[in-house]
Amino acid sequence: GAVVSQHPSWVICKSGTSVKIECRSLDFQATTMFWYRQFPKQSLMLMATSNEGSKATYEQGVEKDKFLINHASLTLSTLTVTSAHPEDSSFYICSARDRVVVRFGDGTRLSIL
Amino acid sequence: SQQGEEDPQALSIQEGENATMNCSYKTSINNLQWYRQNSGRGLVHLILIRSNEREKHSGRLRVTLDTSKKSSSLLITASRAADTASYFCATGSQTGANNLFFGTGTRLTVIP
Secondary structure (H helix, E strand, C coil): CCEEEEECCEEEECCCCCEEEEEEEECCCCCEEEEEEECCCCCEEEEEEEECCCCCEECCCCCCCCEEEEEEECCEEEEEECCCCHHHCEEEEEEEEECCEEEECCCEEEEEC | CCCCEEECCEEEEECCCCEEEEEECCCCEEEEEEEEECCCCCEEEEEEEECCCCEEEECCEEEEEECCCCEEEEEECCCCHHHCEEEEEEEEECCCCCCEEECCCEEEEEEC
């Protein structure tokens, strides 16, 4: 069935490192994917909408130069956290719309030391 | 903001009991979806109810939608320990935007 695969599931790295997270739609094509951030025991906050072949749409307050999004194909979107700092540590989740239902990846836990 | 709110924020019940969670939202919607999230994991889609539907069933799940009150409820019957998770409602906008707006979530604990 339709699945969204997110990789890696866990990243620990030093401050100043750039980290790339991949989101793939399996068995379906997704012209639009979504990137969320979730702090412990809180809800998901939409960061940006990734559009295949065009620029991503960022939510208010999200720095586009900090969180680079590339959606180069109908099955892959990437989020790169550039020059990551401890305050960027969080749980990042991607999703893709499969017709009406939105399906989610398993998330990436990012820890910046 | 279109973000919804779930009530209660936390719920603890004994295995076998029913669990009811409520969701309220602010704007007109096209559909409302319920998701489950186990700790540290992604979200699993449970059920979708469209704005012209009032009730929907899926296994032990029953969802209601009252668009006049802008509210929805999720009932889990005969709960199991494995139902322990956070449950979120998410609304799809009538404006045609593709993204979902999530509520604050209910943390359900089912005690075996």
